[in-house]
Amino acid sequence: MSTPASSRVATSPGSAGAGLLRVLPWLLLGLLLLVPATLSPFYVTLLNYIGLYAMVALGLVLLTGVGGLTSFGQGAFVGLGAYTTAVLSTSETLPGWMAWAGGSPWLALVIGLVLTAVIAVVLGSLTLKLSGHYLPLGTIAWGISLYFLFGTMEVLGGHTGLTGIPPISLFGWELNEGGEIFYLIWAFLLVAILTTSNLLDSREGRAIRALKGGRVMAESMGVDTSRSRMIIFVIAALHAAASGWLYAHMQRFVNPTPFGLHIGIEFLFMAVVGGAGHVWGAVIGAAVITILKQWLQDLLPALFGASGNFEVIVFGVMMVIILQRAPNGLWPILTHWWPDANAKRKVDAGAAPLPRREMPKAGEVLLSAIDVTRKFGGLVANNKMNLSVAAGEILALIGPNGAGKSTMFNQVSGVDTPTSGEVLFRGQDVAGKTSREVARMGMSRTFQHVRLLADMSVLENVAIGTHMRGSKSVLPAAWRLDRAEEARLLAEAARQIERVGLAEHMFDAAGSLALGQQRILEIARALCSDPCLLLLDEPAAGLRYREKQILGDLLKKLRGEGMAILLVEHDMDFVMGLVDRVVVMEFGEKIAEGLPEEVQKNPAVLEAYLGGVA
Structure with missing residues (x-):
């Protein structure tokens, strides 16, 4: 695009600021109502572009800032929305099965969104399997492909583009001027902001935000991470397509130039500069970059006395400075004294309790590992390991560093699959099941390195x-x-x-x-x-003596409530005064099992530990 109930409530000293953030959309709406009547057409048009850009940047806030997925191809999705409505609104030779949609921008919007969703699902199913730097490279690849597709298809007008796109008509009122379509653009943006904010403040939103905590953590909590990634990818694409639809009817002309890779990079800049983890950062980023570019285009030729691309050079330097000085974006700086509205949450103490699973009887064996072997090439990490955990007991799996405890932990928790042997949880085989499926069965876990x-x-x-x-x-x-x-x-x-x-x-x-x-x-x-078996991976690692005492008291309390606990540890002092039984590993094999006092006297255990914790 070219620019011309009864509740517990947090007591927070910044609650007034949080309240201000909640009414911010209404304050903005009041100001926007006055814009066409008080500003010149030039500034109205500038605000139109800011609104269009902010819609695309908002999708990138969700995709990149919240979900941690970098995309450079959003400009192509803008083009999909623009070209779909351009073709349907201007073509006089639509096939019979599509004739019903001809000439109606609103039907073109619906078709454009559906088409974009389908294409996003196809592209997402391929791209989102990539990780690391391959993911953004994948988005560059299909972004470039769609850009050249727009320029080579005759039905899309080639590089010349399509003209004669009709204005949007709303209740018989044609929005054929910048000041008239202004309200529609910002209405779309405010609805997008509202729905995105609502989404993030929900069960699905927490699942999306959990992606940044790592897929293993999210899956272990029952989140379908592939689904969550696809959701935000499609939503970001739909925001971009809606922006493209509005752009086409505002400009009344489209060609491929505004939908290339360069604009995809610019959209990402807007999200990052504004504050990629914040919904309102999209508006700030779009405003700052749009106004800054316009200002530089006007100022620099006057300073240098010649035309050229000076603004691109200066703009690039200024972006580097902003990213260096404000790595989290401008929105957190602007709202430094206004805490997030979610900092003050209402918890309904009278809400009906969630359904609970029937807990097993004390002494019932919940987890059985039978001859579990895990090989990595020629390395045998676990060799015919056997253990069992019963309801109402704490079992410790201990051993020196490198004994294979964490590998065994991954076998029983569903993160990894044994090369041979069985892991049975309440009579069902865990091998081959995902962490999400294991969690649904009633097994839950923590992590050796805290994942919050x-x-x-x-x-x-x-x-x-x-x-x-x-x-x-x-x-x-x-x-x-x-x-x-x-x-x-x-x-x-x-x-x-x-x-x-x-x-x-x-x-x-x-x-x-x-x-x-x-x-x-x-x-x-x-x-x-709501688990009946709790798996704890070195929960005492890095804790001070008092913190270990508090943790130990908590685990005893949970055991008293009927919880079964498998504790992977190498801290002998913490384990021995806490657990009911101990399994000791060395070099991937079990070398001892029994009561804590028995294990402490076992010669094989003493030799493995060399008189202390390794």
Whole structure:
């Protein structure tokens, strides 16, 4: 595009600022109503472009800033929306089966969105399987392909483009001037902002945000990460297509030039400069870059006394400075004294409890690993390992570093699949099942290296664990039709936070907690999935003596409630005074099993540890 109920409420000192953020759309709406009557046509047109660009950048906020997926190809999706409406609105020789859609911009919008969704699903199914730097390279590849497709197809007018696109008509009123289509552009943008904000403040939104915490963590909490990635990819594409539809009817002409790779890079700049993790950052980024480019195009030729692309050079330098000085974007700087509205959350204490699974009887064997062997090429990480865990007991799996404990942990939790042997959970074979399926069976876990979303509150981090206990999807979340279920999920998260003793930190940022508290937070998140078996991967690692005491008291409390716990540790002192039974590994094999006092006297164990913890 070329530019010319009863509740517990957090007590937060910045709640007034959070309230301001909630009314910001209404303040903006009031100002926008005055724009065409008070500003010149030039500035109205500039604001039109800002609104169009912000819609595309908003999709990138969701895709890149929140979901962690970098895309350079959004300009191509803008082109899909623009060309679809251009063809349907101007062609006089549509096939008979498409004649019904000819001449109507609104029908063209619907068809364009459907077409874009289909193409996005196809491209996403290929691109989103890539990781690392291959993912953005993949988006560059199809972005360039679509750009050249626009320029080579005769039906699309080739590089010359299509003219004579009719204006949008709304209730008989033709929006054929910048000041008239202005309201429609910003109405689309505000609806997009509202629905995106609602989506992020929901069960589905937490699943999307959990992607940045790692796919293993999200899958272990029951999140279908492939589905979540596809959702945000398609939503970002639809935002871009809607922007392209508006652009085509504002310009009344389209050609391939505004939909190339360069504009895809510019859209990504807008999202990052504004604040890629913040919905309103899309508007700030679009405004800053659009106005800055226009200002440089006017100023620099006057300064240098010659025409040229000076603005591109200066613009590039200024972008580097902004990214260096404000790596999180401009929006967090502008709202430094206005905490996120989610910092003050209402938790309905009277919300109906979520359904709970029937807990097994004390002593019932829940987990059995039978002759589990895991080979990596010629390396045998686990060799015919056997262990079992019963309801109401804590079993410790210990051994020196490199003994194969974590590999065994991955076999029983569904992260990895044994080369041979069986892992049975409540009589069902775990081998070959995904972490998500294992979680649904009633097994939940924590991680050796804490995996939290540092900027999210303790409450929201823990609520990720409730994901598979809810069912409301994207559309109900976007239009706030999920509020009853959301209240129950948050109430469950609050109950688990209180259960583990972190109630006073419920609304604090998870990253502000001490390491010991973060590990307990992970346990609360795991408990939210309503497990009967809890898998803990070195939960005492890095903890001070007092923190270990608190953790030990919590695990004893959970055992007393009937929970089965498998504890992977190498801290002998922490384990021996806590657990009911111990399995000791060395070089991938079991060398001892029994009561703590028996294992401590076992010569093989003493030799493995060389008199202390390795």
